[in-house]
Amino acid sequence: MLENKSTTRTELSELGEFKLIEHLKQFVKLSQSSTIKGIGDDAAVIKNELETTLASTDLLLEKIHFDLSYFPLKHLGYKAAVVNFSDLLAMNVKPRQLTVGLAVSNRFSLEAVEEIYAGLLLACERYNVDLVGGDTSGSQTGLCLAVTAIGQAQESDIVYRDGAKEHDLICLSGDLGSAYAGLLLLEREKAEFLANPDMQPDLQGHDYVLERQLKPEARYDILDLLKEKNIKPTAMIDISDGLASELLHICRESKVGCMLYESKIPIDPTACSTLEIFNILPTVAALNGGEDYELLFTIPQSDYDKIKGSHDITVIGHIVDENSGCMLVPDNGAMIPLKAQGLE
Ligand code: ADP
Ligand code: MG
Numbered sequence: 001m002l003e004n005k006s007t008t009r010t011e012l013s014e015l016g017e018f019k020l021i022e023h024l025k026q027f028v029k030l031s032q033s034s035t036i037k038g039i040g041d042d043a044a045v046i047k048n049e050l051e052t053t054l055a056s057t058d059l060l061l062e063k064i065h066f067d068l069s070y071f072p073l074k075h076l077g078y079k080a081a082v083v084n085f086s087d088l089l090a091m092n093v094k095p096r097q098l099t100v101g102l103a104v105s106n107r108f109s110l111e112a113v114e115e116i117y118a119g120l121l122l123a124c125e126r127y128n129v130d131l132v133g134g135d136t137s138g139s140q141t142g143l144c145l146a147v148t149a150i151g152q153a154q155e156s157d158i159v160y161r162d163g164a165k166e167h168d169l170i171c172l173s174g175d176l177g178s179a180y181a182g183l184l185l186l187e188r189e190k191a192e193f194l195a196n197p198d199m200q201p202d203l204q205g206h207d208y209v210l211e212r213q214l215k216p217e218a219r220y221d222i223l224d225l226l227k228e229k230n231i232k233p234t235a236m237i238d239i240s241d242g243l244a245s246e247l248l249h250i251c252r253e254s255k256v257g258c259m260l261y262e263s264k265i266p267i268d269p270t271a272c273s274t275l276e277i278f279n280i281l282p283t284v285a286a287l288n289g290g291e292d293y294e295l296l297f298t299i300p301q302s303d304y305d306k307i308k309g310s311h312d313i314t315v316i317g318h319i320v321d322e323n324s325g326c327m328l329v330p331d332n333g334a335m336i337p338l339k340a341q342g343l344e
Contacts, residue, residue: 077119
């Protein structure tokens with residue numbers, strides 16, 4: 001995973017806000033031609049040729065969205081960037097710029113902030129995104145990160161949630177339930193550590209699910225694949241809150257129903273074995289677990305031949321008319337209305 005970390009501690013109060021920004025700026029490199037001005041003026045400047053701009057923000061608060069007792073700061077920075085990239089990718093648009101709002105209490109040192117930025121900048125480098133600005137403040141309540149991803153695209157390429165049509169195929173990238181399995185493990189280790197601080201963590205053999213929780217990736221590659229196959233999805237969303245909730249969003253916005261086949265939902269075998277430890281049915285984790293950041297999209301049936309054989313895309317159901325409702329079809333065949341029930 002991402003390696004850590006320095007041992008010295010420099011107090012943020014030694015630098016102050018402006019020196020901190022200057023310090024962080026030295027690590028930032030710009031590569032997008034649309035970035036005219038990054039950090040250093042009152043606003044970033046981004047040049048659009050004949051394109052349309054998209055922006056998406058996520059707010060991450062300590063103890064609400066992340067727990068630093070098991071979430072390394074570099075991973076936090078990486079994840080904060082990636083989950084924003086995922087939101088733009090879910091519109092069929094590649095992110096190009098990122099801004100970062102940061103509030104830190106004096107519990108955090110300069111080195112801690114550097115770790116967060118190392119993660120943010122690693123994600124920016126991997127996804128070819130420029131970190132172009134932000135805001136910095138002290139905090140009385142721990143750490144807060146507000147990240148905004150910005151992208152530009154031809155308007156005709158943008159995919160919304162509301163375009164799914166009756167008979168469309170429901171497609172999913174990758175597999176589901178693993179990030180939730182990883183979270184369960186980390187929470188268990190934390191509880192055991194609090195009860196007995198001498199205990200060594202027992203996370204062996206769970207690399208995949210831990211990586212899915214601590215270092216998720218956004219499906220940039222799926223956009224390339226769709227483009228290569230000349231497919232424009234009719235609707236698309238990323239899976240941040242679990243398959244049930246996201247599919248219901250598409251159906252509600254598109255005014256359609258769906259048939260989702262339980263046996264088709266892809267779940268990694270190692271996630272199944274982790275979930276078994278916690279007595280959680282894999283389907284339940286896939287439907288309600290969240291944080292997998294896979295792409296859920298609908299395509300016309302006529303495009304089926306184009307995706308057939310793509311090992312990383314699975315057809316998990318189809319769209320029906322609104323009156324037929326949103327249904328989960330379990331292996332035994334009896335239909336159940338699909339419900340969004342957050343786990344946690
Ligand atoms: P202002 O007072 O106008 O808000 P700042 O001093 O906060 O200006 O910011 C100066 C520059 O530094 C701006 O370009 C801003 O986008 C950038 N900046 C401030 N905080 C951060 C941060 N945490 N990460 C990246 N850029 C930042
Ligand atoms: Mg400011």
